[in-house]
Amino acid sequence: MExxxxxxxxxxxxxxxxxGGEGIDLCIQCGxxxxxxxxxxxxxxxxxxxxxxxxxxxxxxxLSSNSMWFCLSCYLCTARCPRGIKITDMMHALECVAARxxxxxxxxxxxxxxxxxxxxxxxxxxxxxxxxxxxxxxLSNPLRALKLMPVALSLLKHGRLxxxxxxxxxxxERQRRAILDKAEELxxxx
Amino acid sequence: MKYYTYxxxxxxxxxxxxxxxxxxxxxxxxxxxxxxxLDDWNCCGSTPYTSIDELASLCCSARNLAxxxxxxxxxxxxxxxxxxILNRTNSTLREYPELKAKVDEALAAGGLEYHGTVKxxxxxxxxxxxxxxxxxxxxxxxxxxxxxxxxxxGCQIVRPGPGFDHPEYPQSLDRLVESLGAxxxxxxxKARCCGGSLIISEENLALGLIHKLLENASxxxxxxxxTVCPLCQTNLDAYQSRVNQKFKTKFNIPIxxxxxxxxxxxxxxGKTLGLEKCIIPAEKIxxxxxxx
Numbered sequence: 001m002e003x004x005x006x007x008x009x010x011x012x013x014x015x016x017x018x019x020g021g022e023g024i025d026l027c028i029q030c031g032x033x034x035x036x037x038x039x040x041x042x043x044x045x046x047x048x049x050x051x052x053x054x055x056x057x058x059x060x061x062x063l064s065s066n067s068m069w070f071c072l073s074c075y076l077c078t079a080r081c082p083r084g085i086k087i088t089d090m091m092h093a094l095e096c097v098a099a100r101x102x103x104x105x106x107x108x109x110x111x112x113x114x115x116x117x118x119x120x121x122x123x124x125x126x127x128x129x130x131x132x133x134x135x136x137x138x139l140s141n142p143l144r145a146l147k148l149m150p151v152a153l154s155l156l157k158h159g160r161l162x163x164x165x166x167x168x169x170x171x172x173e174r175q176r177r178a179i180l181d182k183a184e185e186l187x188x189x190x
Numbered sequence: 191m192k193y194y195t196y197x198x199x200x201x202x203x204x205x206x207x208x209x210x211x212x213x214x215x216x217x218x219x220x221x222x223x224x225x226x227x228l229d230d231w232n233c234c235g236s237t238p239y240t241s242i243d244e245l246a247s248l249c250c251s252a253r254n255l256a257x258x259x260x261x262x263x264x265x266x267x268x269x270x271x272x273x274x275i276l277n278r279t280n281s282t283l284r285e286y287p288e289l290k291a292k293v294d295e296a297l298a299a300g301g302l303e304y305h306g307t308v309k310x311x312x313x314x315x316x317x318x319x320x321x322x323x324x325x326x327x328x329x330x331x332x333x334x335x336x337x338x339x340x341x342x343x344g345c346q347i348v349r350p351g352p353g354f355d356h357p358e359y360p361q362s363l364d365r366l367v368e369s370l371g372a373x374x375x376x377x378x379x380k381a382r383c384c385g386g387s388l389i390i391s392e393e394n395l396a397l398g399l400i401h402k403l404l405e406n407a408s409x410x411x412x413x414x415x416x417t418v419c420p421l422c423q424t425n426l427d428a429y430q431s432r433v434n435q436k437f438k439t440k441f442n443i444p445i446x447x448x449x450x451x452x453x454x455x456x457x458x459x460g461k462t463l464g465l466e467k468c469i470i471p472a473e474k475i476x477x478x479x480x481x482x
Contacts, residue, residue: 019244019282019285019286019289038382038383038399039395042392042395068241070388070392070395072345072383072385072386072388073237073274073345073346073386074345074346074349074382074383074386075274075345075346075349075350075351075357076345076349076358076382076383078349078350079349079350079351079357079358086350088350089278091241092237092240092241092244093244095241095242096240096241096242096243096244099241099242099243100243108391108392109391109392110388110391110392112391113238113387113390113391114237114238114239114241114242115238115242117236117238117239117387118235118238118239118242118243118247120233121232121233121235121236121238121239121247121250122239122243122246125232125233125250126200126204126232126233127200127205127233127236128200128204128205129201129205129206133390136390136391140391148393150431150432151428151429151431151432154428154431154469155206155428155469158466158467158468158469159208159466159467160205160206160207160208160428160467160469161206162204162205164204165204166200166203166204168230168232169230172229172230175253175300175301175302176232176250176253176300178299178300178301179249179250179253179296179297179299179300179302180246180249180250180296181299182249182295182296182298182299182300183245183246183249183292183293183296184246186245186292186295186296187243187245187246
């Protein structure tokens with residue numbers, strides 16, 4: 001029992017340390033969030049349920065679900081919550097914890113997509129769309145890319161697919177890297 | 191002359207939404223708005239980075255704010271995702287001192303500091319509230335009378351709020367469309383989601399949302415939809431054929447950036463506004479309003 005509580009508390013602290021994570025104590029379980037969510041029906045646990053699970057300490061259930069990865073960040077739940085809980089931010093907090101633990105969820109490709117995007121933000125400070133998409137399809141399912149060829153070709157035809165990535169000037173790039181390296185170091189201390 | 195630090199974002203500067211950047215700059219010139227691009231800005235991180243690494247994404251976004259603070263002007267961005275992230279960074283740094291301390295330490299490693307004084311604003315807000323509808327209307331040389339437009343806000347320009355417009359029933363873009371002489375048709379889903387980046391990872395889900403938007407706009411008689419976000423434009427324009435395939439529909443609705451619509455009314459030529467970059471061609475519905 002003791003171990004479980006400690007474990008739960010550690011996880012709870014991890015989530016609560018991220019913006020949005022602390023809101024779960026305020027929830028009255030009215031369900032406005034779930035009723036407002038365009039994707040609630042696709043989530044293994046709708047937002048209201050996620051909060052109930054979090055309060056019950058069932059973090060494994062939450063972190064291994066597809067729920068937060070189906071959040072569109074449309075902020076409708078946040079705008080409507082009568083308790084002012086930042087539910088969208090809570091979803092991001094849960095995603096970050098799941099990502100940090102390298103929990104992959106086979107029932108959604110969104111983590112791989114977010115990771116491909118983030119890799120570019122991290123490494124060059126901008127997201128070239130072609131590179132990002134290519135990386136994502138290689139990481140997930142290259143065959144799916146074939147289905148999207150018509151979309152890609154129409155973008156290309158209209159001058160909307162550029163391969164060239166935007167680069168910062170060397171000095172600015174060094175500054176950006178120094179900031180990110182420090183952030184990484186500080187994150188390790190969490 | 192009004193001055194702003196301009197933050198175009200990746201899509202508008204180097205990605206699929208260059209027409210947005212082009213038309214925004216062209217329209218700003220007409221309205222005596224000086225958009226001074228932030229030197230060596232980096233990607234705001236958008237939703238994906240925020241969902242993978244909170245601290246690092248905050249630091250990336252804070253670097254932009256810190257650079258902008260040296261200039262002293264408000265940030266104006268045409269991208270709803272950049273807008274929401276820059277604002278979220280400001281509010282997070284205000285509300286979470288522990289996190290702010292870490293961000294400060296990281297910024298210091300790059301020789302920067304941020305005091306939280308930069309306001310991040312969406313270009314739509316800047317144009318309708320700082321310049322104003324009357325001033326905009328006074329620049330119209332080619333009225334868009336007769337053109338039925340669905341004003342599409344999407345999510346992140348109005349939510350989480352409180353912002354410059356209502357989070358669910360916004361009006362600013364409707365009024366802007368009307369001040370250009372066009373008709374803003376009723377569009378009940380105008381602040382609903384287009385699926386965002388999940389078009390890439392969960393295409394079917396996003397196509398369902400896009401389908402609802404197209405259906406809603408078209409059943410209200412819209413000849414075109416105007417957007418305020420690069421991702422919304424791409425989803426509705428580039429994936430319209432995929433929607434038609436999946437739902438056996440025949441939508442053929444041009445999707446314009448609001449700055450393109452403004453430019454047309456101001457008599458700016460289609461090439462400068464990047465109209466040829468629309469995948470669903472807009473020329474037919476704009477016949478009579480287009481300057482060669």
